Amino acid sequence: MTAAETAATKPARTARTPRKPRDRVRKASFTQALNNALDLAMERHAEMFLIGEDIAEMGGDFGVTKGLLAKYGPERVRDTPLSEAAIIGTCAGAAMVGMRPVAEIMFADFIAECYDQVVNNVAKLHYMFDGQFKAPLVIRTACGGGFGGGPHHSQSVEGWFLNVPGIVIVAPSNPVEAKGLLLGSIDSDDPVLFLEHKALYRSRAEVPPEYYTTPLGKASIARQGSDVTVVAAMRMVPMALEAAARAEAEGVSVEVVDLRTIRPYDAATVLASASKTGRVVVANEAPRIGGLGAELSARISEECFSELRGPVVRVDGLDTPIPFSVPLEDIVLPGTDDIAAAIKTAAQY
Amino acid sequence: METPTLLNLYRDMWLIRAFEQGLEREFEKGNVPGMLHTGLGQEATQAALAWHLEATDTFFPDHRCHGINALAQQRHGGDGERIMAELFGKATGVCSGKGGSLHSADPAVGNFGDNAVEGSYMATVLGVALAAKMRGRPRVACAIIGDGTVGRGEFHESLNMAAIWDLPVLYACINNGYAISMPVGEGHASADIVDMVQGYGFGSKQVDGNDIVEAWTAVGSAVEHIRSGAGPYFLEFKTWRWQGIFAGEFRPEAEVKYWKEERDPIMLAAEALGERGVDQAELDAIEQEARDVIEEWIEFALESPAPDPGKATADVYVGWEVSSR
Numbered sequence: 053m054t055a056a057e058t059a060a061t062k063p064a065r066t067a068r069t070p071r072k073p074r075d076r077v078r079k080a081s082f083t084q085a086l087n088n089a090l091d092l093a094m095e096r097h098a099e100m101f102l103i104g105e106d107i108a109e110m111g112g113d114f115g116v117t118k119g120l121l122a123k124y125g126p127e128r129v130r131d132t133p134l135s136e137a138a139i140i141g142t143c144a145g146a147a148m149v150g151m152r153p154v155a156e157i158m159f160a161d162f163i164a165e166c167y168d169q170v171v172n173n174v175a176k177l178h179y180m181f182d183g184q185f186k187a188p189l190v191i192r193t194a195c196g197g198g199f200g201g202g203p204h205h206s207q208s209v210e211g212w213f214l215n216v217p218g219i220v221i222v223a224p225s226n227p228v229e230a231k232g233l234l235l236g237s238i239d240s241d242d243p244v245l246f247l248e249h250k251a252l253y254r255s256r257a258e259v260p261p262e263y264y265t266t267p268l269g270k271a272s273i274a275r276q277g278s279d280v281t282v283v284a285a286m287r288m289v290p291m292a293l294e295a296a297a298r299a300e301a302e303g304v305s306v307e308v309v310d311l312r313t314i315r316p317y318d319a320a321t322v323l324a325s326a327s328k329t330g331r332v333v334v335a336n337e338a339p340r341i342g343g344l345g346a347e348l349s350a351r352i353s354e355e356c357f358s359e360l361r362g363p364v365v366r367v368d369g370l371d372t373p374i375p376f377s378v379p380l381e382d383i384v385l386p387g388t389d390d391i392a393a394a395i396k397t398a399a400q401y
Numbered sequence: 402m403e404t405p406t407l408l409n410l411y412r413d414m415w416l417i418r419a420f421e422q423g424l425e426r427e428f429e430k431g432n433v434p435g436m437l438h439t440g441l442g443q444e445a446t447q448a449a450l451a452w453h454l455e456a457t458d459t460f461f462p463d464h465r466c467h468g469i470n471a472l473a474q475q476r477h478g479g480d481g482e483r484i485m486a487e488l489f490g491k492a493t494g495v496c497s498g499k500g501g502s503l504h505s506a507d508p509a510v511g512n513f514g515d516n517a518v519e520g521s522y523m524a525t526v527l528g529v530a531l532a533a534k535m536r537g538r539p540r541v542a543c544a545i546i547g548d549g550t551v552g553r554g555e556f557h558e559s560l561n562m563a564a565i566w567d568l569p570v571l572y573a574c575i576n577n578g579y580a581i582s583m584p585v586g587e588g589h590a591s592a593d594i595v596d597m598v599q600g601y602g603f604g605s606k607q608v609d610g611n612d613i614v615e616a617w618t619a620v621g622s623a624v625e626h627i628r629s630g631a632g633p634y635f636l637e638f639k640t641w642r643w644q645g646i647f648a649g650e651f652r653p654e655a656e657v658k659y660w661k662e663e664r665d666p667i668m669l670a671a672e673a674l675g676e677r678g679v680d681q682a683e684l685d686a687i688e689q690e691a692r693d694v695i696e697e698w699i700e701f702a703l704e705s706p707a708p709d710p711g712k713a714t715a716d717v718y719v720g721w722e723v724s725s726r
Contacts, residue, residue: 101535127535133565138558141524145542146532148513149459153528172518173525181506181514182496183716217717241719269721316721 079256085227086116086192086248089234090154092263094124097152100238101128103139104156104192113158114194114253136165143189144174147243153189154238160195160209160247167212174243175218187243190234196249196287196337197385202376208338208369210285210314213245214347221314222268223247225289227257232266233312240268247314249286271318273325277307280398281325281332282391283348285311288335288367295391304399314344319351326352327359331398333367335391340368362401365394402614404677410613411670411684413451414444415691416475417468418667423695424467424488432703434490435501440465441643442611445666446575448472449616450545453624458511459529460543461522463575465642469545470505470512477510485698491705498708520550523559530568530633539628543571549580551589551597560601563633571623572598572635575610577642582651594637603633610638611666614673640666 080088094100102117102124108131111118121129132139136157143153157163163170170191177185197206213219220242224230230248237244274289275296282292289310296306309325311317326332332352336345349364370384421439428437440447443465451472454460462470467484474495475481487494487505494500495507496514506514513529516522523544530542550556551574563570574594578585586592595607604626608619616638623634641660645651671684717723 133558133561135558135562137521137555138524138527138562141521141526141555141559142528142531142562145513145522145525145528145530147528148508148525149529149532151528151532151535168518168521169524173516173521177514178719179716180496180500180504182499182712184496184506184508185513186719217723220718220720242721316718 080227080259081253082227082230082248082255083115083253085231085257085259086234087118087120088259088261089231089238090117090120091123093154093235093238094120094128096263097238099150100152100154101130101146102154102156103130103132103142105132105134105139105158107131107156112156114248114250116192116248117156136162137169140166140169140174140191143191144169144177144187147187147189148177148185152238155189155191157191157193159205160193161204161207163191163193163209163212170213170219170245171216175216178242179218186241188241190237190244190246192234192246192248194250194253195247196251197374197381198251198287200376200378200381201250201374203373206374206381208336210247211338211343214315214344218243219315220244220268221247222312223249223285223314224312225252225274225284225286225310227255227259229266229272229312231259232264233268235263236265236268239265244268247286251287255290266312269313269316269318271312271321272310273307273321274310275306275308277305277329279305279329279331280395281307281309281329282335282395283309283311283322283325283332284335285314285344286337288337288386288391291388292335292391294388295395298392299395299399304395306395322348323352323355326356330359330361331401332360332364333391333394333398334364335367335386335394337369337385339371340366341371343368362398365398367391367394402617404674404679407614407670407674407677408679408687410448410452410617411667411674412687412691413448413472414613414667414670415688416472416694417444417447419688419691419695420467420471420485420698423699424485427489427699433488435503437502438464439644440468442660442666443575443577443640443642444468445613445616445670446573446610446638446640448613449620450543450573451476452617453620454511454541454543456509456511458541458543459513459526460511460545461513461526462505462515463519463545463547463550464503464515464517465547465575466515466545467502467505473510473512474507478507481694482698482701483507485695486702486705489702489705490707491702492708493701493705497712499712520546520553520555523550523553523555526570527559527562527568530563530570531566533569534566539569539630541569541571541624541627543573545573545575547580548574548576548578548585548594549583549588550574551594552580560598560633560635564601564603567632569627569630570633571627572633573620574635574637575640576637577640579642579652582646595635598635603635604631605635605637607637607639610640611664611669613666613670
């Protein structure tokens with residue numbers, strides 16, 4: 053990762069608007085919320101350490117580990133060479149003897165380099181060794197497209213792991229829950245793949261300063277509604293909320309379910325909402341085939357068939373790699389307009 | 402080496418050989434599911450490693466390491482038969498039959514289990530070693546690998562990271578000449594793995610893996626080096642495996658004859674003991690005792706029950722239950 057690549061992930065600044073007087077409670081960014089979570093967890097868990105590429109002095113490619121080296125020292129905030137398999141292997145081995153490592157894989161796309169470690173070791177060691185070992189580790193990684201990152205810096209990888217029992221996939225959509233879910237992931241005795249959508253890093257909210265956890269495996273109702281359910285995660289959640297606001301103007305009441313944990317996901321909440329509205333949209337940034345949308349659609353169709361008024365409508369990425377050129381990327385990745393159109397389709401049933 | 406030590410190692414080597422031969426027999430009878438990779442011919446390296454590793458150390462065995470697994474289990478747990486039962490997929494196995502030959506583990510005796518994607522634990526061993534170092538404990542974390550593993554990316558990632566972090570890792574490379582069918586010199590830049598290790602800048606040594614005295618001495622020195630905090634060490638044991646490949650024997654007849662008849666590690670140890678004045682009757686008794694123990698273990702495995710059906714869905718997650726069909 054070069055400085056030029058880093059710069060490319062940041063949207064160009066447009067003309068500055070005059071600063072408003074500072075809010076009484078300063079809002080924190082998604083990045084700062086994660087940084088604060090790591091800081092609090094490092095204070096609480098003596099057995100925790102951070103490991104990854106350029107996370108120490110540089111503070112990580114997106115600044116999530118900024119300042120932690122100065123506070124906790126190089127033993128607990130470890131830079132590594134470009135060795136993703138060794139990073140995850142180190143976490144697995146340390147976790148097997150009771151440490152609580154948190155790894156950063158700079159871009160989710162690079163997880164392909166340590167896929168074997170995650171799939172064949174981390175996810176299985178509790179099971180195959182009959183519960184004698186646990187793997188309480190967290191793999192944080194920046195995923196998602198929408199910034200011209202091209203085929204190897206933009207992918208949504210949750211589908212790569214959906215078919216892997218033993219791994220937990222956590223996927224926050226806002227700063228407050230990003231902090232709570234990261235602390236929940238660190239506290240968990242299961243291995244967690246923690247997905248940080250790059251487009252959310254700059255989102256801001258009032259984030260409580262204390263140590264708090266958001267439960268894993270529980271979805272939330274991000275917006276209540278009665279006509280159509282949209283099930284989403286990560287960046288698809290703010291997009292779904294925007295689409296829901298537009299639909300409301302047209303008299304359609306939309307409920308938005310934020311999955312928060314993708315595996316094992318909260319089927320009870322999803323199915324209850326689907327049964328209630330009878331019209332469902334599942335929104336997912338990754339390619340359609342074999343992805344999260346496919347799983348949710350199948351499950352909802354199977355278990356809520358008699359309550360559904362029509363087929364589940366899927367919004368996904370196109371079945372292509374992600375192109376570099378931004379106009380092409382806009383074609384490939386789903387957006388608010390796609391969700392809004394899907395809501396319209398569903399509302400007609 | 403004192404004669405009583407050599408006699409004990411001789412006993413250990415016979416336990417490994419009897420284990421593997423008993424297992425081959427039961428495998429052919431259909432009592433052992435899955436695949437079978439034996440450590441026949443490699444008894445000296447395994448006995449040497451098992452001798453020096455304490456229960457508080459850690460080792461990651463490879464797929465031919467039933468012997469070291471059984472020795473560790475017998476020595477530190479007093480229940481070597483649970484390794485046999487694991488290979489039969491039984492409830493009394495060290496992993497309740499869920500791991501089998503390729504995933505037998507018992508952390509209480511230092512056995513952290515094989516990862517059947519050969520060499521993946523080259524990465525895992527780093528974490529165990531790092532934890533020991535961060536906690537200031539003089540522990541050894543040992544990865545036992547074959548020559549084929551040298552081709553894996555994790556091999557190089559591991560040696561590099563162990564070097565830059567000065568980790569207490571013992572790399573024990575059992576170079577038996579072939580990665581399944583690929584001769585070591587064709588698959589790697591050098592047929593001598595230590596040559597490839599030189600560049601990482603830590604201690605390494607090539608030893609005769611069929612000479613129990615040489616192997617035992619080398620492991621002892623390497624373990625001492627690592628416990629003193631001097632960083633990683635790499636041992637390459639030159640040896641040869643008796644087992645062919647799935648389809649049978651593929652190696653030249655003269656080579657097979659040489660290793661089985663002139664370089665058998667147990668035969669070489671028996672000769673050394675004979676020269677020290679140990680009589681053949683005592684050696685025969687050691688062999689018989691090992692064979693008797695293994696027959697008891699096989700009996701135990703055969704009579705043990707299958708795992709509880711609930712084990713099929715147990716321990717997928719710590720925090721969630723997985724429902725059965």
